[in-house]
Amino acid sequence: MTDSAHETFGEVRARLDEIVEEVRDKNLSLEKSLDLYEEAIKLGNRCAELVDKPDFTEAEAALARETLQSEAQPSNEQADEEAAQEPHQEA
Secondary structure: OOHHHOOOHHHHHHHHHHHHHHHOOOOOOHHHHHHHHHHHHHHHHHHHHHHHOOOOOHHHHHHHHHHHHHHHOOOHHHHHHHHHHOOOOOO
């Protein structure tokens, strides 16, 4: 199975787990170990791509935007509490 056949993070991770098991075999040749190492590097890069570009549905993306916006804007109660905790400075 080549790295291009791995479309999801779970598939990539499963293949990486297989590679780890293969590399643990003491009878593995140096050439095969290097081939597995190269494949693991490619798979690691694929994982980074998958993490950097999440595949959200439009509804999930809208919900994520709403959540980020609501977390970025403190509520009036939070702002009042923060103002009450700040030391008052006299002019």
